Amino acid sequence: MSPPLPDKSTKKEHIRFLQQAIDIANTNVHTGIGGPYGALIVHNGNIIAYSGNCVTSSLDPTAHAEISAIRKACQSLQNFHLPDCILYSSCEPCPMCLGAIYWARIRQVFYACSRFDASAAGFDDLFIYQEIAKHPEQRSIPMHHIHLPNALSPFISWQNKEDKTPY
Amino acid sequence: MSPPLPDKSTKKEHIRFLQQAIDIANTNVHTGIGGPYGALIVHNGNIIAYSGNCVTSSLDPTAHAEISAIRKACQSLQNFHLPDCILYSSCEPCPMCLGAIYWARIRQVFYACSRFDASAAGFDDLFIYQEIAKHPEQRSIPMHHIHLPNALSPFISWQNKEDKTPY
Numbered sequence: 609m610s611p612p613l614p615d616k617s618t619k620k621e622h623i624r625f626l627q628q629a630i631d632i633a634n635t636n637v638h639t640g641i642g643g644p645y646g647a648l649i650v651h652n653g654n655i656i657a658y659s660g661n662c663v664t665s666s667l668d669p670t671a672h673a674e675i676s677a678i679r680k681a682c683q684s685l686q687n688f689h690l691p692d693c694i695l696y697s698s699c700e701p702c703p704m705c706l707g708a709i710y711w712a713r714i715r716q717v718f719y720a721c722s723r724f725d726a727s728a729a730g731f732d733d734l735f736i737y738q739e740i741a742k743h744p745e746q747r748s749i750p751m752h753h754i755h756l757p758n759a760l761s762p763f764i765s766w767q768n769k770e771d772k773t774p775y
Numbered sequence: 776m777s778p779p780l781p782d783k784s785t786k787k788e789h790i791r792f793l794q795q796a797i798d799i800a801n802t803n804v805h806t807g808i809g810g811p812y813g814a815l816i817v818h819n820g821n822i823i824a825y826s827g828n829c830v831t832s833s834l835d836p837t838a839h840a841e842i843s844a845i846r847k848a849c850q851s852l853q854n855f856h857l858p859d860c861i862l863y864s865s866c867e868p869c870p871m872c873l874g875a876i877y878w879a880r881i882r883q884v885f886y887a888c889s890r891f892d893a894s895a896a897g898f899d900d901l902f903i904y905q906e907i908a909k910h911p912e913q914r915s916i917p918m919h920h921i922h923l924p925n926a927l928s929p930f931i932s933w934q935n936k937e938d939k940t941p942y
Contacts, residue, residue, distance in 0.1 A: 619921075626921055633929035637936055644929035664940040667855045668846055669878040675837050688834045698929055700920065703907055704878060707871025709916060710903045711836040717911075717918040720926035729930035730941070736877045740870055740907060744884075749876060751884040753867065754786075754793055759887035762800035762811035762865055763896035769804055773831040774897070 622718050625650055625696040628658075630720055632673070633698035636660030644729070647673035647697040649681040649690065649714075656693070657681035673697060674705035678712050688775055689713045699726050702733040703740050711775075789885050792817055792863040795825075797887055799840070800865035803827030811896070814840035814864040816848040816857065816881075823860070824848035840864060841872035845879050855942055856880045866893050869900040870907050878942075 625648060632646025641660050648658035659676035663669055674697050681690055690712045695701075699721040701709060709717060727734035744751035766772060792815060799813025808827050815825035826843035830836055841864050848857055857879045862868075866888040868876060876884060894901035911918035933939060 622919075623921060623923065626923060630923065630926060630929060634932055637929055637932040637939075640938070640940075643942065644933035646929070663855050663878075663942045667849050667853060669849060669855045669857075669880075669942070670837065670842050670846060670875045672878075679835055679837060682834050682836060686834060688830050688836045690836075698926070700911065700918075702874055702878075703870050704872075704874025706907060707869055707874060707903055708837045710899060710906065711830075711839075711869075711871060713836075714916060717916060718921055719918065720921060720923050721930065722920060725927060725930060729934060732877060736874055737907070739877065740873055740904070744867065749881060749884060751867075751886065752789075753889060754790060754885055754887060756790065756793060756797065756887050758797060759865070760892060762797060762804055762813070763888065763892060765801055765804040766811035767896060771807070772804075773807075775810065775830050775836070 621653075622696070625655070625694075626698075626718050626720050628655075629673075629696045629698045632658055632660050636673075641665050642671070643731070645673040645698050647677040647695060649677050650694045650696065651681070651685065651690075651692055656684045670704065672702065672705050674701050675708050678708050678714070682712070691715060694718070699723075700733070702726070702731075703736050788820075789863070792822070792861075793865075793885050793887050795822075796840075796863045796865045799825055799827050803840075808832050809838070810898070812840040812865055814844040814862060816844050817861045817863065818848070818852065818857075818859055823851045837871065839869065839872050841868050842875050845875050845881070849879070858882060861885070866890075867900070869893075869898075870903050 629646045643661035645661040657680035662671040697719045700719045723733040796813045810828035812828040824847035829838040864886045890900040
């Protein structure tokens, strides 16, 4: 993980972009595209990707605003890492989106509502944060670890592969 | 969240499907498509979707095996929820994929390697699990909560919308 770069943007700029994320979320509800969330990604001061939540319209439970914006930003920059990018979201990212932010190596995140606000509006964000902290076998969705003799073989092949693309 | 349905599959069947997930992971490394991970989704005893990790080949940091398999399964069933489905993964799902599993309302998960195995092979799964538990401002990727006057407006619009599709 590379260290955070110095942030040259002012707080006023952060608020401007965050306000746009909220506007996307409102538009998303009014047009019926999906849930009340919006996100955008800024690179060198320019918006390179934005999205509302598209779960219901695209039949994709992973199509949260942040995930969709990350996917678009990666296509825009033709890179699976976004280390010079800032993500603005109308709400605190859920654990799925938080994981995506780490895998994409985004530099910094700003958000307007919290997981508690999302929970009060009927969404599972806070619940999933609580579930993640539990032992896998004790979660509401049962998760079972079965030990198989060759389970590590993909990792061994990966480590021995000379022409791999690390990520 | 609906309660887990009774599981009629035997342990032998679980092992067979889990072995197939490992096979997908191995093939994924050998063909160079992506990282050493594989996942498949079973519905009524039939595999309805499977995928390896496609992060590098698709320039999509969210294209983990589990996420990709969930997306395909939802298209297959034409539903953004998968409550009658079991997910088999060559490795314990990372926080991003775990979140996706909850949003998709998958019934049950089986996995072969652990987050510690993934970490030993150079992947960030364990690190991200540790980061998620921290206060947003204290994470290695700084996350800032800015309070804006109209931040809750998308949630209010959502709650007032009569023709919405809940998810």
